[in-house]
Amino acid sequence: MPKKIFFTPGPSALYFTVEEHLKQAMRDQVMEINHRSAQAEGYFETAVGNLKALMNIPEEYSIFFLSSATEVWERQLQNLVNTNSFHYCFGAFSNRFYDFAKANKLNAVQQTAPFGELPDTNPDLIPENIELIGITLNETSTGVSFPLEDIYKIREARPNALIAVDGVSAFPVSELDFSKVDSAYFSVQKCFGLPAGLGVWVVSPRAVQAAEAKKNQGVIGTYQALPNLVKNAKKHQTTFTANVLGIYLLSKVSQDMLEKGIDVIRRESGYKAALLNHMVDAHPSLEHFVAERSLRSKTVTVANTKGDSQAIIDTLAKKGFVLGNGYGKFKGKQIRIASFPTHSKEQMELLVDVLNASI
Amino acid sequence: MPKKIFFTPGPSALYFTVEEHLKQAMRDQVMEINHRSAQAEGYFETAVGNLKALMNIPEEYSIFFLSSATEVWERQLQNLVNTNSFHYCFGAFSNRFYDFAKANKLNAVQQTAPFGELPDTNPDLIPENIELIGITLNETSTGVSFPLEDIYKIREARPNALIAVDGVSAFPVSELDFSKVDSAYFSVQKCFGLPAGLGVWVVSPRAVQAAEAKKNQGVIGTYQALPNLVKNAKKHQTTFTANVLGIYLLSKVSQDMLEKGIDVIRRESGYKAALLNHMVDAHPSLEHFVAERSLRSKTVTVANTKGDSQAIIDTLAKKGFVLGNGYGKFKGKQIRIASFPTHSKEQMELLVDVLNASI
Numbered sequence: 001m002p003k004k005i006f007f008t009p010g011p012s013a014l015y016f017t018v019e020e021h022l023k024q025a026m027r028d029q030v031m032e033i034n035h036r037s038a039q040a041e042g043y044f045e046t047a048v049g050n051l052k053a054l055m056n057i058p059e060e061y062s063i064f065f066l067s068s069a070t071e072v073w074e075r076q077l078q079n080l081v082n083t084n085s086f087h088y089c090f091g092a093f094s095n096r097f098y099d100f101a102k103a104n105k106l107n108a109v110q111q112t113a114p115f116g117e118l119p120d121t122n123p124d125l126i127p128e129n130i131e132l133i134g135i136t137l138n139e140t141s142t143g144v145s146f147p148l149e150d151i152y153k154i155r156e157a158r159p160n161a162l163i164a165v166d167g168v169s170a171f172p173v174s175e176l177d178f179s180k181v182d183s184a185y186f187s188v189q190k191c192f193g194l195p196a197g198l199g200v201w202v203v204s205p206r207a208v209q210a211a212e213a214k215k216n217q218g219v220i221g222t223y224q225a226l227p228n229l230v231k232n233a234k235k236h237q238t239t240f241t242a243n244v245l246g247i248y249l250l251s252k253v254s255q256d257m258l259e260k261g262i263d264v265i266r267r268e269s270g271y272k273a274a275l276l277n278h279m280v281d282a283h284p285s286l287e288h289f290v291a292e293r294s295l296r297s298k299t300v301t302v303a304n305t306k307g308d309s310q311a312i313i314d315t316l317a318k319k320g321f322v323l324g325n326g327y328g329k330f331k332g333k334q335i336r337i338a339s340f341p342t343h344s345k346e347q348m349e350l351l352v353d354v355l356n357a358s359i
Numbered sequence: 360m361p362k363k364i365f366f367t368p369g370p371s372a373l374y375f376t377v378e379e380h381l382k383q384a385m386r387d388q389v390m391e392i393n394h395r396s397a398q399a400e401g402y403f404e405t406a407v408g409n410l411k412a413l414m415n416i417p418e419e420y421s422i423f424f425l426s427s428a429t430e431v432w433e434r435q436l437q438n439l440v441n442t443n444s445f446h447y448c449f450g451a452f453s454n455r456f457y458d459f460a461k462a463n464k465l466n467a468v469q470q471t472a473p474f475g476e477l478p479d480t481n482p483d484l485i486p487e488n489i490e491l492i493g494i495t496l497n498e499t500s501t502g503v504s505f506p507l508e509d510i511y512k513i514r515e516a517r518p519n520a521l522i523a524v525d526g527v528s529a530f531p532v533s534e535l536d537f538s539k540v541d542s543a544y545f546s547v548q549k550c551f552g553l554p555a556g557l558g559v560w561v562v563s564p565r566a567v568q569a570a571e572a573k574k575n576q577g578v579i580g581t582y583q584a585l586p587n588l589v590k591n592a593k594k595h596q597t598t599f600t601a602n603v604l605g606i607y608l609l610s611k612v613s614q615d616m617l618e619k620g621i622d623v624i625r626r627e628s629g630y631k632a633a634l635l636n637h638m639v640d641a642h643p644s645l646e647h648f649v650a651e652r653s654l655r656s657k658t659v660t661v662a663n664t665k666g667d668s669q670a671i672i673d674t675l676a677k678k679g680f681v682l683g684n685g686y687g688k689f690k691g692k693q694i695r696i697a698s699f700p701t702h703s704k705e706q707m708e709l710l711v712d713v714l715n716a717s718i
Binding site for chain 2: 003004006008011012018019022026032033034066073074100103104105187189196197219221223224225242243244246322
């Protein structure tokens with residue numbers, strides 16, 4: 001049976017080089033080496049260097065490997081917030097980070113919008129005493145992206161707050177200026193096209209200082225406390241026996257992306273998103289969930305369907321194309337289509353043709 | 360170049376079937392499927408069922424998949440302890456769990472022994488008010504095992520305390536009666552011979568109740584809070600986008616172990632440990648670190664070396680045998696040799712021959 005092509009918004013299609021890297025990993029016994037060996041430290045160091053080069057992350061920022069972006073939500077709150085956090089809530093994932101803050105009994109303030117829309121980003125709405133502002137760059141559940149210029153305005157208006165950016169399904173396609181944020185994170189099974197089981201956390205020196213200050217007053221966790229993450233990362237090590245294979249594959253795929261060129265990847269993303277948006281505009285059975293054109297994500301396109309979306313998904317699956325369903329209460333009412341760096345222009349053109357011909 | 364055989368005490372040699380399972384995983388696109396799909400739920404359910412069958416875990420116990428055994432240390436303290444924990448400390452890993460309790464500002468009491476020895480296990484030494492008793496079944500840093508009968512005596516003497524057993528490098532070789540403990544956990548890169556990046560947590564109904572009681576009084580974490588783990592596990596799901604490949608491989612290797620038979624695996628472990636112990640007894644350049652014969656681990660053998668152990672390790676590495684070094688301050692002074700289920704009797708006999716001939 002020919003392989004399916006996954007257009008699901010994560011886990012999604014593997015980056016097209018992953019299978020070869022995995023075979024090489026078996027030959028090199030990557031899965032058997034000690035996680036504190038020079039060999040494993042090499043993978044860590046290469047992955048960090050490549051990510052910094054790929055996304056132009058300031059040299060003085062630290063990069064850590066955790067188990068998932070979900071874990072980073074928790075670690076941010078533990079390490080960086082004593083009392084007051086602020087959250088833009090406009091989808092399942094931004095809401096969940098807010099829920100984590102409430103579960104930690106923090107004074108969590110939210111600015112909300114209905115699914116498919118963006119909250120009011122006027123910085124004057126953010127209370128003065130906020131320690132951390134949580135911003136989701138790309139709401140994977142709705143396909144709404146948060147404008148970068150609005151992040152920079154918030155930074156100017158609230159220079160003392162730490163800005164924490166959820167880059168899941170956005171990095172490395174998003175051109176975020178990392179020097180204007182303090183915490184940014186993603187999981188590798190979206191745009192990087194890797195097997196699930198690894199989260200990446202980028203942290204500014206200012207955020208590390210905030211964690212050290214908080215430590216003097218209370219508890220900031222154990223092995224994932226920021227000072228411990230920093231201590232280990234200086235040795236190119238994780239704080240626990242991490243997914244060494246995942247870090248190895250990330251070091252390889254980030255290298256492949258550097259060789260392709262981030263500008264090419266971003267240009268292609270623009271083309272593929274335009275193709276999908278045009279298809280939805282023109283399709284009689286689909287309509288855009290995100291009404292405001294400028295807010296539509298370049299990597300996750302969400303469309304309302306006439307009739308049950310499951311029927312569309314099933315039809316496409318029979319032809320070897322796996323689409324995402326609507327998230328949560330939109331299940332059965334929407335399709336979600338990922339256009340990640342591994343999805344070629346040709347694959348996307350083919351998908352559009354098949355969608356036009358099938359439904 | 361022929362492949363090396365890893366006798367390191369974790370990460371270690373892959374279980375001998377893993378490469379084939381990994382190739383099948385690529386063919387079946389296991390790394391691309393949604394972690395909440397029926398396919399992924401199937402891997403979760405199979406892995407749980409196999410682990411229960413393999414280790415005779417009571418049906419009413421829950422099994423969860425986290426990122427590592429290190430994470431389980433933290434989650435146990437968050438979920439199960441309000442104030443008072445007790446720790447048998449006799450090596451790097453048992454000490455580290457105690458350190459986690461101190462970092463959480465708990466009233467953590469320890470019963471200590473020098474590395475290579477066992478603490479006094481007389482239950483009368485455990486204060487009456489202890490909520491959780493931490494026991495390390497197999498101190499991977501020293502090769503000391505904790506007698507099962509002593510665990511059962513502690514259980515009888517302190518029936519109200521939760522007993523938490525660190526089974527890293529012990530399960531499934533250890534014959535622990537799970538019905539007499541409340542929490543037990545391991546990471547898969549030891550005896551299960553899997554790539555690092557997955558922790559397994561076995562929890563009794565009583566422990567779940569303790570977490571629910573604690574939740575009513577305070578914070579027990581977010582996505583890894585026990586009630587949330589239970590809620591997701593009932594659907595055969597993890598609480599985050601976990602290492603699906605790891606769970607898939609665990610479902611396959613646990614099946615392979617069931618087919619081989621746990622009795623055979625345990626009998627072979629006894630044979631291999633006896634072989635190693637005899638070799639150390641007889642070898643002019645080695646001596647047992649664990650003086651008390653009955654405390655010697657069946658899966659991790661630790662020997663003091665005359666002269667620098669690194670020279671021995673280097674000599675063996677040139678012949679394709681990778682041994683573990685001494686842990687921490689014993690680095691350069693000891694070798695550590697894993698005899699896990701994937702290590703065949705023949706491989707172990709060969710290793711003994713090579714060690715006898717080389718040093």
